[in-house]
Amino acid sequence: MGLFHAEHENVLRTFYGQERSEYGRILESLAAFLETQVAAGSAGFDADGGGIREVRTKLFGQGLCRIPFDSHGGMSLPFGIYALAMELVGAADAPTAMSMAIHNTVADGVHRFGTPSQKESVLPDLISGRRLAAFALTEPSSGSDARSMRTTAVGLGTDYVINGSKTFITNAGEADVYLVFARSEKGYSAFLVDRSVPGMTVGDEIPKLGMRGSRTAEVRFEDCRVPAESMLGDDGEAFEHAKAMLNGSRIIMGSICVGIARTAYGKALAYSVQRELFKQRLADLQITREKVADMRTEITSGRLLCLYASRLRELGLDYSSEAAQAKILSTEMAVRVCDRVIQIFGGHGYTDAEVHRHWRDARLLTIGEGASEVLRMLIAGMEVAGSG
Ligand SMILES: Cc1cc2nc3c(=O)[nH]c(=O)nc-3n(C[C@H](O)[C@H](O)[C@H](O)COP(=O)(O)OP(=O)(O)OC[C@H]3O[C@@H](n4cnc5c(N)ncnc54)[C@H](O)[C@@H]3O)c2cc1C
Structure with missing residues (x-):
């Protein structure tokens, strides 16, 4: 299955109605690029501990960071399309996605809070990727x-x-x-x-x-x-500004995790139909099917919550709680899914970096950009304050 598939078509249909074909074409072409130019190098980046610079430059060239901005060379597309694009990048190579997401968080800060002269001097280079x-x-x-x-x-x-x-x-x-x-x-x-x-x-x-x-x-x-x-x-207002920047960024970290989980799940599914044990396919054992169903359900729920939070942002509504919820759900989901994927591969999962690197990548995102504990405090704080 390619990086862009029927599920993406369906979420575009349900969330974006009329414009879905245009957005679908953009995401499909990004996915084709990612499959040939990025995913192939992913194992090497993990093994060497570096090397995404060239790939990042190519993705800047594809206009990835232009997607959510409405000025200075931006494409003015909905934030949810950016979230789906980052899910695809996360599915192809998580470190590349994280590097680009953090870059775009800074660009978002300049776009929101920069003076006209800062915007003129900094934003075009950030949005185009000429500067990181x-x-x-x-x-x-x-x-x-x-x-x-x-x-x-x-x-x-x-x-x-x-x-x-x-x-x-x-x-x-x-x-x-x-x-x-x-x-x-x-x-x-x-x-x-x-x-x-x-x-x-x-x-x-x-x-x-x-x-x-x-x-x-x-x-x-x-x-x-x-x-x-x-x-x-x-x-004196930097914390308020940081909070605004991190709200969007949390959705994107969630989306990257949906991509990580989807790739790891795809590998486990493929393995389970070709691995034979007890004279049958691993995929035919009932307990494997339960894992498959749970993983599939959790990936869909992560994607939908990320898109729901994105949609609130697009509509100008308060989305800070939903962004935190999307990050908690999707990052913890990815860790669980990637853990089950290792289990399905058995000893091969524990020893093959092509299997366990997804768990290692996802693991960071329950910590960075607001650890799960901190985000739970934020959500609960809003809930309790709203009910008093
Ligand atoms: C690979 C990587 C990349 C990163 N990139 C960046 C970056 O680009 N820019 C940047 O500024 N930072 C970056 N970070 C830092 C990251 O955001 C922090 O690691 C994160 O905010 C947690 O801070 P800490 O590591 O100091 O842990 P601490 O804040 O010391 O937390 C320790 C533990 O306590 C928990 N905890 C925190 N508060 C509470 C509470 N109130 N109740 C109960 N438990 C709590 C935490 O969840 C965690 O489990 C990166 C980190 C890593 C590992």
């Missing part, structure tokens, strides 16, 4: 509890001086522009920092369980002086 972005919030001593960050930005004349360090930063070392969060006099502020600015250094690559094709490293700031105009959004 990184999102630098996490620090060695603060992840979920981001408000306890130690990085500071002190105003000095017309500049700000940044000191501190960020860790686990995706695209670090490859990115041209870094969105850096720091404590400022008014609270928390964010800055667009160019890679060439003196005082910013990138550490060695951090080895990882999965998502090995994407680069992860520490970024340090030592008396790093940036002009005041590089502040993104309002001084």
Whole structure:
């Protein structure tokens, strides 16, 4: 089965009615590109722990990051189409999808909160992929509890001086522009920092369980002086801005996981019909069928919740709870599905990276961009506040 299949046609039919054929053509052509140009290299990226740069450049060339933007070279397509496109990229190669998703989170931030001059100077290059972005919030001593960050930005004349360090930063070392969060006099502020600015250094690559094709490293700031105009959004409001950016990003992390799960499931299904044991196919054992049915059902539910949250965003409604729900459901679903896939392959699943890399890739996404625990607190907080 190809990356774009009948289920996608059906969700386009149910969610997007009249425009479905146009969107279908775009997604089908992206899927064909991904099958020939990206999926084939995926095993190699996992084995070598890198190498997605070339693939990412090709995908930028295909206009992947233009999809959700309505200016500066964007395609003005619905966010749900972007979510489906990222599901397809996740199905072809998860690290590539994650790297591009984080890049687009920064582009989304500039699009929403940038000054006209920031938009003119930064957005066209980000949307087209001529320049790559990184999102630098996490620090060695603060992840979920981001408000306890130690990085500071002190105003000095017309500049700000940044000191501190960020860790686990995706695209670090490859990115041209870094969105850096720091404590400022008014609270928390964010800055667009160019890679060439003196005082910013990138550490060695951090080895990882999965998502090995994407680069992860520490970024340090030592008396790093940036002009005041590089502040993104309002001084002191960086957390509000980050929340807005991360809402969309959470849907996309969910969609990437739907793609990961779908690919792993496809491998297990194919294996189960050709593996023979006890004089029958593995797929004919009742207990295998139960696994198949559960996996299939959970993948569909993940995709639908991601699209529902996307649709709320498209309609301008509050979707923060649904984005968190979509991320929890889809990322935890992908970990469960990929675990069952290993089980179906038995010892071959435990020893073959082509099987277990999907579990390793999915595992990150219950942690990054709002860990499941944090998102559960967010959802429950809204529920309880709304019922009091
Ligand atoms: C490969 C990779 C790529 C990443 N890319 C980026 C990036 O590009 N940019 C960036 O800024 N960050 C990035 N991160 C960081 C990621 O967002 C953090 O790891 C995540 O936010 C969790 O923070 P932490 O690791 O410090 O864990 P902690 O915040 O210390 O959490 C530890 C545990 O406590 C749980 N927990 C947290 N709060 C509560 C609570 N209230 N109640 C109960 N349990 C709780 C967490 O869920 C977790 O299980 C990346 C991380 C990795 C591993």
